[in-house]
Amino acid sequence: VDRYGSRLHLVEHERPHPRGPREHAAWLEAMVRTAGDTLGVSAADVFLKRRDPGTGQLILPGGSASLGSEPQGSASRAARAKPGIDRPATSAGEAIVNEAGLKFLVNLSDYVNTGLLLDRRLVRALVRELSPAKRVLDLFTYSGTSAVCALAGGAESVVAVDANDFHLRWTRRNLELNQWGASAFRLERAGPLEFVRSTSSGSMYDLVVADAPAELPGWDLQRDHAELLARLMEVLAPSGQILLVTSSRRFKLASEVAGVWAREITRQTVPEDFRNARVHRAWRLGASR
Missing domain, CATH: 3.40.50.150 (Vaccinia Virus protein VP39)
Structure with a gap:
């Protein structure tokens, strides 16, 4: 869990677990909700990059639909993660953050690397x-x-x-x-x-x-x-x-x-x-x- 200003960036790392697809989706939703509640961040400002259970690849957040309602492995509301992909960014994922007196543009939703x-x-x-x-x-x-x-x-x-x-x-x-x-x-x-x-x-x-x-x-x-x-x-x-x-x-x-x-x-x-x-x-x- 990384914090960028008033937003959270969560990345699921591959780890063995006994949960089935539906149970795991519900667990991820609970992690997103808990992280937001604990750190005082609204659900709209929490960005999760989760793993495709079939390929292990990251799937980037592409909408506000709950993970539980998204078909496993579907890219209908998410894009496959490709570092440095040259495509338009969504304004929802962009933010300007401050570090050591400097300003940096980050993108928490569209690419593997946030830019910072x-x-x-x-x-x-x-x-x-x-x-x-x-x-x-x-x-x-x-x-x-x-x-x-x-x-x-x-x-x-x-x-x-x-x-x-x-x-x-x-x-x-x-x-x-x-x-x-x-x-x-x-x-x-x-x-x-x-x-x-x-x-x-x-x-x-x-x-x-x-x-x-x-x-x-x-x-x-x-x-x-x-x-x-x-x-x-x-x-x-x-x-x-x-x-x-x-x-x-x-x-x-x-x-x-x-x-x-x-x-x-x-x-x-x-x-x-x-x-x-x-x-x-x-x-x-x-x-x-």
Whole structure:
């Protein structure tokens, strides 16, 4: 259960249970009602992403109908969850929330990712702390939260990169919410490897933020991260750093990237209110001297 301002965001995690379909639907309804009553949130402001009992995939909230009346596995009132899907958002799921004096647009109903992962809030704080007078590259920008934090921290410049036009529009909305005009940042539509392969070695960055998903079209974190790190070394300032973050539990950082030091900082970036201490992993990396 995550709270975004006056709204609640609930995600059902797969766990073995003895309940049948109808009993489980009633149990989920009771969980939604209890969470809302306990935290003083109206039912209309509680958004549940539940699991399809046949496939295990998340089904996104698509209406106010009760779960008990919705046919199991039906998508008539819900959409299959696809991260980064480029389709119109419903106004019901959108909200502007505040974090550390900054504004962020979240969407609690239409996508797997809300646009502001709460387990990343210490990562965002670190980006802000590391950014003063820095030239920042934000790869996999998604909704642009790292770009916003870099500018809030006093970055000299920010380049935000994503292969998805929808993500770049979301990033622009978040930057504009915080009163930064187009002269303060640059948005680039490209995959991470495509971008760094085409970037001149003379283009120096002091800080690179890469909150990397496990897989995207044309991208596999385990397969591609060594090349990405090696190429980033070519555009990183001598004293620059890379902040690498991922939710992938299977990821293993390559040890063969020549000239790169790495220090895992996961214990410093996972907030204490997350029971799962491996909800993400994080590293700081730089060029070995």
